[in-house]
Amino acid sequence: MIAPLPMKPKAKKSGKDISFKPVGKFEETRFEKIHNVIFEDSNEASIKVAHEIANLIRKKQAAKKTCVLGLATGSSPIRVYEELVRMYKEGELSFSNVVTFNLDEYLPMEQDNRQSYWYFMHEHLFNHIDIPRENVHIPDGAVASEFVIDYCLAYEKAIKKFGGLDFQLLGIGRTGHVGFNEPGSHYNSGTRVITLDHITRVDAAPAFLGIENVPRKAITMGISTVMSAKRIVLLGWGQNKADIIKKTVEEEISSQVPATYLQQHMNCTFVLDEGAGSELTRNKTPWLVDESLAWTENLTAKAIVWLCRETGKSILRLTDKDYNDNGMSGLLAVQDSYDLNIKMFNRLQHTITGWPGGKPNADDTSRPERAEPAKKRVIIFSPHPDDDVISMGGTFDRLVEQGHDVHIAYQTSGNIAVSDTDALRYAEISKRINPSEAAEIIIDSIKSKNESSFDTLEVRKLKGNIRRGESYAATRYLGVEDSNVHFLDLPFYETGTIKKNNLSEEDVELMMDIIKEVKPHQIFAAGDLADPHGTHKVCLDAVFEAMKRLKSEDFMKDCWLWLYRGAWHEWDINEIEMAVPMSPGQVLKKRYAIFCHQSQKDGVMFQGNDSREFWMRAEERNKDTAARYKALGLSDYAAMEAFVRHKFD
Numbered sequence: 235m236i237a238p239l240p241m242k243p244k245a246k247k248s249g250k251d252i253s254f255k256p257v258g259k260f261e262e263t264r265f266e267k268i269h270n271v272i273f274e275d276s277n278e279a280s281i282k283v284a285h286e287i288a289n290l291i292r293k294k295q296a297a298k299k300t301c302v303l304g305l306a307t308g309s310s311p312i313r314v315y316e317e318l319v320r321m322y323k324e325g326e327l328s329f330s331n332v333v334t335f336n337l338d339e340y341l342p343m344e345q346d347n348r349q350s351y352w353y354f355m356h357e358h359l360f361n362h363i364d365i366p367r368e369n370v371h372i373p374d375g376a377v378a379s380e381f382v383i384d385y386c387l388a389y390e391k392a393i394k395k396f397g398g399l400d401f402q403l404l405g406i407g408r409t410g411h412v413g414f415n416e417p418g419s420h421y422n423s424g425t426r427v428i429t430l431d432h433i434t435r436v437d438a439a440p441a442f443l444g445i446e447n448v449p450r451k452a453i454t455m456g457i458s459t460v461m462s463a464k465r466i467v468l469l470g471w472g473q474n475k476a477d478i479i480k481k482t483v484e485e486e487i488s489s490q491v492p493a494t495y496l497q498q499h500m501n502c503t504f505v506l507d508e509g510a511g512s513e514l515t516r517n518k519t520p521w522l523v524d525e526s527l528a529w530t531e532n533l534t535a536k537a538i539v540w541l542c543r544e545t546g547k548s549i550l551r552l553t554d555k556d557y558n559d560n561g562m563s564g565l566l567a568v569q570d571s572y573d574l575n576i577k578m579f580n581r582l583q584h585t586i587t588g589w590p591g592g593k594p595n596a597d598d599t600s601r602p603e604r605a606e607p608a609k610k611r612v613i614i615f616s617p618h619p620d621d622d623v624i625s626m627g628g629t630f631d632r633l634v635e636q637g638h639d640v641h642i643a644y645q646t647s648g649n650i651a652v653s654d655t656d657a658l659r660y661a662e663i664s665k666r667i668n669p670s671e672a673a674e675i676i677i678d679s680i681k682s683k684n685e686s687s688f689d690t691l692e693v694r695k696l697k698g699n700i701r702r703g704e705s706y707a708a709t710r711y712l713g714v715e716d717s718n719v720h721f722l723d724l725p726f727y728e729t730g731t732i733k734k735n736n737l738s739e740e741d742v743e744l745m746m747d748i749i750k751e752v753k754p755h756q757i758f759a760a761g762d763l764a765d766p767h768g769t770h771k772v773c774l775d776a777v778f779e780a781m782k783r784l785k786s787e788d789f790m791k792d793c794w795l796w797l798y799r800g801a802w803h804e805w806d807i808n809e810i811e812m813a814v815p816m817s818p819g820q821v822l823k824k825r826y827a828i829f830c831h832q833s834q835k836d837g838v839m840f841q842g843n844d845s846r847e848f849w850m851r852a853e854e855r856n857k858d859t860a861a862r863y864k865a866l867g868l869s870d871y872a873a874m875e876a877f878v879r880h881k882f883d
Contacts, residue, residue: 264523267483268496273507288321302400328364333396337404338452352372373453398464405470408433408434412457414452425454435448468503473509473510541557550576593605603756603794610756612754613642613758628821647702649695656697658680689730708831737775757777762799785882796812813877815869816874820872857873859873
């Protein structure tokens with residue numbers, strides 16, 4: 235069980251050994267106002283939360299009482315529900331005494347629409363457990379407008395009838411909403427209709443295949459309803475939640491960040507993974523919390539980069555006073571500022587290389603890559619059919635130009651990111667060139683599609699082939715032979731919906747096959763876990779699992795894994811282990827390679843929280859990385875791509 239308040243965790247935990255000591259009012263640091271526990275990964279955290287819920291259900295069963303759960307939707311609680319289902323199927327848990335109330339539902343929304351929260355809850359939980367159907371309560375998105383106020387009042391009364399919520403599970407949106415309580419929500423608000431914030435609708439757009447399809451209103455439990463729960467657990471996963479988690483945990487209570495109201499709840503815990511907790515002061519700048527830190531090399535690098543940004547100085551201009559004034563006096567007890575500055579400057583200088591495959595016949599002692607073999611076999615794993623050029627197009631170009639045997643492996647077909655409009659255009663062109671029954675079937679299928687229907691297999695194949703053709707256009711432009719381009723079409727992705735399957739044995743075997751075929755000296759893979767629909771994480775897990783299983787192979791002893799970031803975040807400067815400069819000409823060449831992916835331009839379907847096109851994001855991010863190196867006193871380049879080497883235990 236995750237210990238509720240009033241308790242205090244010791245320093246940041248991995249989740250494997252969470253120990254607590256009693257205190258009065260929770261105060262992890264002077265900055266934090268909400269009890270929170272940080273785990274290494276969301277899977278482990280979700281299992282802990284599921285077991286807390288299970289223990290509560292069992293306790294209530296033993297007392298012959300009803301257990302009233304408030305439940306959330308979205309990607310955050312999915313693994314919690316999977317673990318609850320597993321416990322039921324293995325005979326460890328019954329839900330016969332459980333009554334549930336869901337937080338919210340879009341308005342209008344029919345139950346059978348696959349975007350409805352009714353559909354979500356039954357798909358992920360209710361269809362797989364023994365909860366009595368009359369005990370399930372989900373706001374009705376189809377209630378007529380003239381009855382909606384009475385409906386919301388009745389929902390509140392139903393919760394009170396069962397004695398209130400024993401446990402409320404929450405996620406958090408980028409606006410700081412809990413449920414659909416958007417900025418401006420009042421502390422005393424009850425279940426009601428609310429107009430959704432634009433940011434909330436943008437975040438929901440991928441699931442609805444475009445923001446124009448996202449409802450503008452919703453029914454939601456109010457802040458007061460949520461706060462009345464006896465126990466609250468909020469789940470926060472990933473780097474893209476880090477900023478709002480920091481605001482919620484550390485800043486003042488404000489209706490503009492509704493989740494901050496949870497600071498006043500006496501039994502609330504935020505359960506976070508390392509990404510979501512990364513901006514908390516104790517993690518981002520721990521020297522401001524505890525000056526008696528153990529100053530490791532990586533922590534020192536992180537602190538010096540931060541200090542440069544804070545003071546507006548380059549590394550070699552930092553003084554003893556700068557360190558002392560910013561909570562880093564402990565560093566100066568070990569070595570003076572001059573030595574610290576020189577060491578950090580050299581560390582960053584050594585990350586810069588124009589030879590991402592290693593520089594032949596050169597001393598590689600201080601270089602990020604090995605000099606030998608001079609010509610390396612390389613696999614670039616790309617989760618979607620454009621991540622390779624978006625994330626490392628300049629490095630890709632360098633590797634080819636410098637004569638390495640470069641292979642591109644597209645892990646998924648990317649078919650779901652092709653709009654129906656694009657697919658229809660290709661199908662109609664095909665019909666005009668070569669009239670066929672197959673083309674007619676595809677055209678009719680697209681035209682008859684509605685909100686509750688899925689793409690047919692034929693339409694998915696067409697969309698996949700559109701992405702495949704664009705990929706060939708880009709790889710040919712960068713000088714790669716077609717024989718070195720591999721389309722893995724990992725099965726986990728091929729559901730035809732936003733929701734993907736879990737990684738399977740077949741997925742891992744396909745990954746192992748391509749690695750064994752190429753026998754690479756270098757593998758590049760996407761280490762960006764903040765993409766809005768989770769594909770990058772599954773693809774990275776596939777890389778890790780395949781390499782783990784192949785580690786005994788002789789060729790794997792010489793294989794290095796480099797991680798790049800996708801379109802959403804860049805590595806922090808102190809994390810970067812290889813920075814590849816790009817000339818203005820290479821910046822343009824990368825842009826043109828991205829342009830080859832025409833179906834992903836001008837209104838791409840899965841933009842996440844950034845309205846810019848992917849080529850704009852990538853270009854500005856690469857320029858920003860170069861500017862940050864320059865600000866630290868290093869060389870001035872037009873742009874840079876950054877990588878971190880992953881070392882297996």
